[in-house]
Amino acid sequence: MSRETDGLRGPERRRQDIADVVLSAGSVTAAELAERFGVSLMTIHRDLDELERQGIVRKHRGGVTAQPSGVFESNVAYRVKSMRPAKEAIAARAAELVEPGMAVMLDDSTTALALARRLTGITPLTVVTNFLQALNLLADERDVRLMALGGDYDPLHDSFLGMSCVDAIEQLNVDLCFVSTSAVSGGYAYHQEQRIVSVKRAMLGAASTGVLLLDHSKLNRVALHRVAPLSAFDRLIVDDGADPGALRELDEHKVAYDLAAT
Incomplete structure (x- = not known):
């Protein structure tokens, strides 16, 4: 996916697509997401920060997960x-x-x-x-x-x-x-x-x-x-x-x- 195409889609649609990927895979690295969506690591981290704020995913060193831990519950999706x-x-x-x-x-x-x-x-x-x-x-x-x-x-x-x-x-x-x-x-x-x-x-x-x-x-x-x-x-x-x-x-x-x- 090119940056131009992503720009037309907008950050909200990209974040939804990122959430779908993480919810499907369970866990994924920020680098993999940056490559998949054709955006910078900085952009991916901003997206992940917002998704974490919404309670959809949980960030960890180098990546993000939808899986539960002893402290965090998984999103219902x-x-x-x-x-x-x-x-x-x-x-x-x-x-x-x-x-x-x-x-x-x-x-x-x-x-x-x-x-x-x-x-x-x-x-x-x-x-x-x-x-x-x-x-x-x-x-x-x-x-x-x-x-x-x-x-x-x-x-x-x-x-x-x-x-x-x-x-x-x-x-x-x-x-x-x-x-x-x-x-x-x-x-x-x-x-x-x-x-x-x-x-x-x-x-x-x-x-x-x-x-x-x-x-x-x-x-x-x-x-x-x-x-x-x-x-x-x-x-x-x-x-x-x-x-x-x-x-x-x-x-x-x-x-x-x-x-x-x-």
Whole structure:
């Protein structure tokens, strides 16, 4: 791509294209991006600074990544694309727990979004969620009573968070709550962001049965904040790609878990 062509496209379009590349690849160097888009390293770094400010990517020495760390959560656009077969398997197993007439709460995880796609065949149903993508997915379903949890909109997660969201959750009582976290280790579930932790804890407190949805990449990892001990969940569903050592650790902590076949 030439500099002239890029100039016609404008910096906003270039930044969108850079974001698409990073979200697809997971990680890439600044030099690779400069060569690909035909602009200077200085220009690429300015673009990456803006994308980082928007919470889409995270810069590191020499490059940029969309992948999570123990402190930073990935953008929802990246999470939707990652571990898809595992998430679909987990969602299929989770859907078996749902019965017509139930009230079900979903968090803003992309694994819960995979479950939301399967709820349309299990009706009538009440679904409560703070995840905008799940709300849009279920909005036209006639036999789904949809309850939106309000709050401060967060574009990084495409969901509603904050104290008003927590307050709304605490006024409810649902049959099932499905949540996911970023990491599990030593008998605890973890997440990188405190504002997410408070919402997940409230959801667990509002449910008769709490289910943790977890793809195997999150086992034997930690993040900044403890969400809850695994004993706070009635069941954990993980895909069958889980390492035997990680499953032994779950057994040692007497965690009830189901293996979802991919």
